[in-house]
Amino acid sequence: MGNQPLIVLSEDSQRTSGRDAQSMNITAGKAVAESVRTTLGPKGMDKMLVDNSGNVVVTNDGVTILKEMDIEHPAANMIVEVAETQEDEVGDGTTTSVVIAGELLAKAEDLLDQDIHATILAQGYRQAAGKAKEVLEDMAIDVGAEDTEELEQIAATAMTGKGAETAKDTLSSLVVRAVQTVADDDGIDTDNVKIETSVGGSVSESELIEGVIVNKERVHDNMPYYKEDANIALLDTAIEVKETELDAEINVTDPDQLQQFLDQEEKQLQEMVDQLKAVGADVVFCQKGIDDMAQHFLAEEGILAVRRAKKSDMKRLARATGGRVVSNVDDITEDDLGFAGSVGEKDIAGDSRIFVEDVEEAKSVTLVLRGGTEHVVDEVERAIDDSLGVVRVTLEDGKVLPGGGAPETELALELRDYADTVGGREQLAIEAFADAIDVIPRTLAENAGLDPIDSLVELRSEHSSGNQTFGLDAYTGDVVDMQADGVVEPLRVKTQAVESATEAAVMILRIDDVIAAGDLKGGSTDDDGDDEMPPGGGMGGGMGGMGGMGGMGGAM
Structure with missing residues (x-):
């Protein structure tokens, strides 16, 4: 060589x-x-x-x-x-x-x-x-699942030092109740505790709803605001006329044919609504869309309907009400319906939401967190997340320090x-x-x-x-x-x-060896498009690409 x-x-x-x-x-x-x-x-x-x-x-x-x-x-x-x-x-x-x-x-x-x-x-x-x-x-x-007071102390400890500290006694009680409510034979899944935030009021006004709050409104103004002792249908299919799977072209030669076509669509929608009415549904939560004409028919029947509900909300509704999510309106039966003592549209700080409450055995609950500003609410939410985690872990392990x-x-x-x-x-x-x-x-x-x-x-x-x-x-x-x-x-x-x-x-x-490719230096790009050396000399000397805090430049 x-x-x-x-x-x-x-x-x-x-x-x-x-x-x-x-x-x-x-x-x-x-x-x-x-x-x-x-x-x-x-x-x-x-x-x-x-x-x-x-x-x-x-x-x-x-x-x-x-x-x-x-x-x-x-x-x-x-x-x-x-x-x-x-x-x-x-x-x-x-x-x-x-x-x-x-x-x-x-x-x-x-x-x-x-x-x-x-x-x-x-x-x-x-x-x-x-x-x-x-x-x-x-x-x-050792701590037992029935030691509510000790569990509240654990929840309060997790909140200490965070934005929720001013109302930690109230919030820790809510957290423990929430976790104890959603616990079942399969364990504790804190995903069943939904957190809803609302800017307005004080942190101490936060509350626990034993049921589900869906961040949606009624789809039609003529629908009832409130339903008592409601049978609830849960659908993950649209209440709309099904489109043909193949590309089809329909030639209409006179107005009567068009009217027949529209009448047929209307009849299909009416049949869907009739089916829901026949099984006794008072409230319908639909994961997909609801046709305008179907909305009209549902309102006429006095059914409260919500469209485009999140998949996570549908799971919580099924868990809370005991209902089953159905994929085809024609197949729905009375046994598929869930039940809640009350379903109604209410305002939280100016936002309309659907409250599903008074369920027989709430295995899904909602924590409504309030605070004076958005930053306060966000920090309270983070504190509650921590508290939910520690209470869950304590109930699973039964041991504290x-x-x-x-x-x-x-x-x-x-x-x-x-x-x-x-x-x-x-x-x-x-x-x-x-x-x-x-x-x-x-x-x-x-x-x-x-x-x-x-x-x-x-x-x-x-x-x-x-x-x-x-x-x-x-x-x-x-x-x-x-x-x-x-x-x-x-x-x-x-x-x-x-x-x-x-x-x-x-x-x-x-x-004992760091080998970095050229594009991993962590440097910034100047106006010419050339890489500049990062502060500290890249991988070779010191911090390299510790980048700072987002838009705060090199604050680190």
Whole structure:
């Protein structure tokens, strides 16, 4: 070869390897964690996110912040996935999981600087995570499905620090009632709790409707507004004249033929309406269209009809009323009809909606959330989503932990003792894991304006004395019994957060080579159409494409 260099990658590709690659990825992960860290806890601050269109989101919900941010760096996206997994699995604890992942990376960086190999770190972190799960399960407190008061405390804890906090007692009661109502032998599907938002009024005026609210109006003004003791027909077919499947051309030679053709169509529509009337339907929900003439016939028969209802609404209606969705009007029977004590069109903040209430056994319910502004309503909705998730998980698992940093303080103490029993360099990794877990009580104290060192010392002192349930009261600054104060959260929130954070940190630490194609630099395009180098030197040096928050430029 004559000592000619062998070029494997294209000129546009960038490669970063060894310690530089690890450092770059760790920096990206830490930056993501730092961006949400100040939102943790009851005294956490909010973030304002503005996208390119000028739409504004004000929230302190970790997963919402990370989704709204325009993150391009691949390692940073791994941390975002931690939050998304936490949201999907549990519904709460997204900020906790991300902050732990960021701190695990920060502690690992110190050990890498001391020439501890990444593989040893990964092994130590995995051992620590396994031990942490055991410790948390030993700490867990049993909760039964009938413990409504404790379930309400769990729901209220999930709302604390969010926009719903002012009315958390009212809302937590609504959430628990909603979840208990939709629970059945197959488990709990929170999709059966529909959330309707309404701008106007206060958060405390929110209510639970044991039934379904359909965001539609009657299709004809002459139809009744209200039906009592209503038999409900659910159709996923149109009440219209069926079109021919083949392309057909009809030649009309005189007006009488046209009239006959129109009369025949009218007769078909009349027969459909007659069939609905014959089986005793008082209300019709149609997933597709309703012909104008059919609307007239339905109104004449005093039937309240709704068209183009969403598929999800049809499922909820079937579940709530006991009806069956029918695909052909000719096949409908009396047994297919659902029943509700009342169906009526009502106004919510100027919007007309159909309320289906007073059902015999409401296995589908609707939460109507109110608030003074759109931003308030949106944040309340996010808080309710979290609360629904934690109540569901608690009912499924039947185990909870005290809040206020109590589990993390106990974990850190137990892991330090465990590290002494482990030989080799993994001991250092387990100790680093214990230090990283301490970030949660420390951050809770910082966000509450307290001295984090004093708070940690007091917490450790109580836990060393055997008071496992003692945590930090962010409002008073005292270390108190969290279980007695009713500050509890599901066991799965913590175990999932630790597992997800550990897996993400280990995956990032094991990467020692980053090879990026030219179009993955994360740079912007200038007026000439040429790629500019991103801030930080692309993949090769630092954050690369952390992109900022949508329309906020490079705010990161």
